[in-house]
Amino acid sequence: xxxxxxxxxxxxxxxxxxxxxxxxxxxxxxxxxxxxxxxxxxxxxxxxxxxxxxxxxxxxxxxxxxxxxxxxxxxxxxxxxxxxxxxxxxxxxxxxxxxxxxxxxxxxxxxxxxxxxxxxxxxxxxxxxxxxxxxxxxxxxxxxxxxxxxxxxxxxxxxxxxxxxxxxxxxxxxxxxxxxxxxxxxxxxxxxxxxxxxxxxxxxxxxxxxxxxxxxxxxx
Amino acid sequence: xxxxxxxxxxxxxxxxxxxxxxxxxxxxxxxxxxxxxxxxxxxxxxxxxxxxxxxxxxxxxxxxxxxxxxxxxxxxxxxxxxxxxxxxxxxxxxxxxxxxxxxxxxxxxxxxxxxxxxxxxxxxxxxxxxxxxxxxxxxxxxxxxxxxxxxxxxxxxxxxxxxxxxxxxxxxxxxxxxxxxxxxxxxxxxxxxxxxxxxxxxxxxxxxxxxxxxxxxxxx
Numbered sequence: 061x062x063x064x065x066x067x068x069x070x071x072x073x074x075x076x077x078x079x080x081x082x083x084x085x086x087x088x089x090x091x092x093x094x095x096x097x098x099x100x101x102x103x104x105x106x107x108x109x110x111x112x113x114x115x116x117x118x119x120x121x122x123x124x125x126x127x128x129x130x131x132x133x134x135x136x137x138x139x140x141x142x143x144x145x146x147x148x149x150x151x152x153x154x155x156x157x158x159x160x161x162x163x164x165x166x167x168x169x170x171x172x173x174x175x176x177x178x179x180x181x182x183x184x185x186x187x188x189x190x191x192x193x194x195x196x197x198x199x200x201x202x203x204x205x206x207x208x209x210x211x212x213x214x215x216x217x218x219x220x221x222x223x224x225x226x227x228x229x230x231x232x233x234x235x236x237x238x239x240x241x242x243x244x245x246x247x248x249x250x251x252x253x254x255x256x257x258x259x260x261x262x263x264x265x266x267x268x269x270x271x272x273x274x275x276x277x278x279x280x
Numbered sequence: 281x282x283x284x285x286x287x288x289x290x291x292x293x294x295x296x297x298x299x300x301x302x303x304x305x306x307x308x309x310x311x312x313x314x315x316x317x318x319x320x321x322x323x324x325x326x327x328x329x330x331x332x333x334x335x336x337x338x339x340x341x342x343x344x345x346x347x348x349x350x351x352x353x354x355x356x357x358x359x360x361x362x363x364x365x366x367x368x369x370x371x372x373x374x375x376x377x378x379x380x381x382x383x384x385x386x387x388x389x390x391x392x393x394x395x396x397x398x399x400x401x402x403x404x405x406x407x408x409x410x411x412x413x414x415x416x417x418x419x420x421x422x423x424x425x426x427x428x429x430x431x432x433x434x435x436x437x438x439x440x441x442x443x444x445x446x447x448x449x450x451x452x453x454x455x456x457x458x459x460x461x462x463x464x465x466x467x468x469x470x471x472x473x474x475x476x477x478x479x480x481x482x483x484x485x486x487x488x489x490x491x492x493x494x495x496x497x498x499x500x
Contacts (some may be wrong), residue, residue, distance in 0.1 A: 097348075097351045097352055097355045097363070099360065102355070102360070102361070102362070105355065105358065105360060106360070128317075131317045133316055135317045135321060135322070135325065138325065140322070140325060140326070140360070140402070141317065141322070141401075142322070142397070142398075144397070148397060148400065149397075152393045152396060152397070152423075153390060153393035153394060153397070170373060170390075173372045173373035174373060174394055174397065176372060177362070177364070177368060177369075177372070177373070177394065177398075178362075178397075178401065180362075180368065181361075181362035181398065181401075181403060183359070183401060202373075204385040251362070256378065270363075279487060
């Protein structure tokens with residue numbers, strides 16, 4: 061591409077300016093017009109298979125801690141991620157929603173839809189939400205393509221859960237409502253406190269690698 | 281990282297298997313724990329400055345055509361983009377919204393919030409919406425950081441607009457409601473039909489380059 065200006069030969073002032081568009085390389089244009097910028101193209105540029113990694117579990121179980129560690133590890137390996145959680149969703153997109161059951165369901169529905177757009181954008185999306193209902197996690201799963209949804213159950217053992225419900229663990233919030241554990245999550249993490257978050261994060265990475273998420277389709 | 285197995289020396293059966301986590305390179309760990317995966321980190325990985333490029337203009341003016349061309353050009357140059365438009369938003373995230381004025385405003389509000397999340401993810405987001413009200417475009421601008429919002433006015437000259445309002449151009453839809461033209465868009469494109477969409481797209485690219493969007497901060 062080149063620029064040009066037109067100068068009046070009598071007054072010597074610039075009367076016009078413009079850009080030359082491919083005047084000398086028309087043949088090159090034909091190639092790119094055939095390219096479709098779709099999910100595959102966007103993911104291919106990033107060297108990964110896009111997916112939604114959905115962390116579910118009780119408040120305080122360690123979902124966000126583990127998800128954050130996973131994001132750090134993926135980022136350092138050059139993968140393109142995004143983390144969706146209450147922090148960046150409740151204050152923006154979903155700030156019109158409260159905490160009634162209907163609003164909680166709508167909260168998760170919108171998160172799932174946004175995640176779908178981001179997966180379409182080629183990203184590996186990490187979502188960290190209590191998401192207590194099977195139906196809402198199923199909704200998220202159904203929105204995604206085959207093998208694009210990875211449910212990670214951050215499992216607080218019943219004993220810890222019971223303590224929390226009795227109010228003995230004040231940092232556990234929001235468990236006055238029921239939690240329906242996943243029946244067949246892609247990954248089941250022990251959040252009893254005996255397994256370090258670092259190890260749990262590494263297990264997620266191993267799973268993502270085995271699932272083919274961390275290899276570009278063209279490299280597979 | 282390495283794997284190991286434990287074999288019982290009497291029965292010769294495998295009794296345990298596991299993964300070694302950085303046992304021999306603890307010093308390396310210290311580095312990555314300090315890394316914050318934030319907007320800068322995600323954008324840096326992509327070699328770009330994230331931004332929201334907002335195409336506004338009447339229906340039929342060519343917003344999506346130009347935005348699509350811009351995305352193709354950016355993608356082929358290795359930049360990481362995502363396109364938000366009625367197609368991928370109205371059928372998913374915003375499928376609960378109708379076309380009352382309140383719903384149209386909520387439609388744009390959610391789009392802007394999603395764009396903000398994607399910009400936080402380091403992407404160059406192209407949004408193509410009629411977005412007829414100055415207030416809603418201002419809302420989108422206000423959500424973004426300094427110099428992250430680029431308003432591109434795809435300007436249909438008044439004569440074409442008038443024809444459309446008289447119903448003489450049947451492919452023009454949704455202009456029975458008023459359109460408030462941008463007062464100081466970052467870029468003003470002539471959509472009268474005399475400038476090819478290809479040229480308009482190139483003008484957007486030139487603007488993005490001049491604005492420093494297409495250069496990683498570290499390369500700047």
